[in-house]
Amino acid sequence: GQSLEQPSEVTAVEGAIVQINCTYQTSGFYGLSWYQQHDGGAPTFLSYNGLDGLEETGRFSSFLSRSDSYGYLLLQELQMKDSASYFCAVEKIIFGKGTRLHILP
């Protein structure tokens, strides 16, 4: 079957760095996407990795290793507004169950 695994919850401190991991098992893999979703809100597209390596966009970076079927989202200089759920997805089709990020002051 096709699946993506990511931790259900992660807790970090304001100002710190946090990494959210995602491992996938899919057929026909092309790339990994990341999304942010605040409670009651719509998802927001964060990044896409089609090639191995690190993609950086401001405080957020995303990494992909296709040989390891693994990727991660790195959030730096955490702010309280980063408290949300984060989803990894293969293309735009198969989504992980989401990681709820809690940020402590």
Added chain:
Amino acid sequence: SAVISQKPSRDICQRGTSLTIQCQVDSQVTMMFWYRQQPGQSLTLIATANQGSEATYESGFVIDKFPISRPNLTFSTLTVSNMSPEDSSIYLCSVTRGDRATDTQYFGPGTRLTVL
């Protein structure tokens, strides 16, 4: 960016009835997607709708149950037919301007459907 509106924002429907959800984008887009999401759960892709062609449905979703229209590059509808309580969910419209995997994906605010 793309600004997406959905109508209705929420509805409560009776079992056996149908509801059509509208998705309007403020500018022309290539790809339109329909997802559903249970509160606190992940997203599930229902189908991809491209203008001028039949929608492509994901496994577990069929046209008879979820007919989709895409009459132009800014508008699409999803109908949830013969509803049952299991169809209660948030339905999300999403778009990309192009058809590349790297294109930014934008989401509408969602339609919260409750079936009694």
